[in-house]
Amino acid sequence: MLQTSFIRENTSLVIERLKKRNIDATTTVNSIIVLDDKRKKTQQELDSLLAESNQLAKQIGDLFKSGNTDEANKLKNRTTQIKEQSAILKEEQNNIAVELQQLLYTLPNLPNEIVPNGKSAEDNQNVYENNPIPKLHANALPHWELAKKYNLIDFELGVKISGAGFPVYKGKGAQLQRALITFFLDRAIAAGYDEIMPPLMVNEASGYGTGQLPDKEGQMYYMPADDLYMIPTAEVPITNIYRDVILKESDFPIKNVGYTPCFRREAGSYGKDVRGLNRLHQFDKVEIVQIQHPDKSYQTLDEMVEHVKGLLNQLELPYRILRLCGGDMGFTSALTYDMEVFSAAQEKWLEVSSISNFETFQANRLKCRFKDSEGKTQLVHTLNGSALALPRILASILENNQTENGINVPKCLVPYTKFDSIN
């Protein structure tokens, strides 16, 4: 959520930057300013009424004490008047606040200056590409066939137990999955991240804190009996650790890593994009989160991209890095890099990580602040990224490393799997 004060002071910048998202925010921004003016005016009136009422209450108290009940009762008349007036103003103030809040919720984050203009994924900027695309043998199979052939993943069994999008990992498939999780966690810990195992269900306040609510309400599984949401990513519970927290400057950078299953309804998805492991309702992900000083957050973003590059390099997967264009960026992000691996049998790029700087957008909702060197309280910057999302990594490992005789396990995983090939 953008700050009202920021919108007031940078009106034209806000409108200009949101054009990168192909949004004309002029009307909304103007309404926000008008409403904010109204809010200020109402508060001034209300405050002075309450000030008078506080004064009177003191006087009445004194009068009662000195036995001057007649005079006290006279003043009471005035206070009842004030009460009525202030009740009206208070309601008005509440209404304004709600309306203002709703408008603010509709505005996405401002894209950073370097975010390319564009409407869709086709306009994303390719900023890095690595590792040659492997040449597969003539009978190469897509990962869902390989998973079946080597008894690694049972999709039909998942349908029986839960439904489509809930695969069952078996045998070496399950072990490979577990190896990847541990590998990713170990690498993050080595890079200075603290491991967190958070709850997998969160309350409404947490959903609002990181911006899943109200924007992506339908994407999360919701349990009405207990008013809880299944997490769509570890970002939600981990970042919400810092909700309503005032940090010290010396706390920076806060680096957390967490492995969690992630749950997504993926309403509206269908077709061949959902084949196999490409798009699931439940999947595993290791997420890195950082809370950083505003001056250093972009440096941190680069550092996080480097970290993920390191993982992909070790896994020896062909990948590319995209700088997302305004039209393809998430609601809460100021700058996002997507990492995609090439899935050789499907012959397409699969997104395996999305690394974003949210600047103060989440922090404003979370009320996560710090005291700067002058003792002033200001909002922190939050960042996060997948490091990494498992299913598509697994898919590309299976596809890219297949030979006529089986599948080779990447060297960096062998210490974890204790086997170096699947056949």
Add this chain to the structure above:
RNA sequence: GGAGAAAUGGCAGAGUGGUCGAUUGCGGCAGUCUUGAAAACUGUUGUACCGCGAGGUACCGGGGGUUCGAAUCCCUCUUUCUCCGCCA
């Protein structure tokens, strides 16, 4: 799930209708003393909003109510603790 107790500032812990944004202790910060440090002493130390400022308003777990006036009384929700029951 049943019964009872509780929730106050970074922490501990007073406060049961007005003089309370809140005694005190610890911690934090600044200073005095010291070659330096410790100790001691002095001062300072919550958040948000409004206001150029003086200053004002709100907040004692959340929401509502009683009252001229609520941290304090009432209702409700949440959470924590103790006991009982059940259970991985």
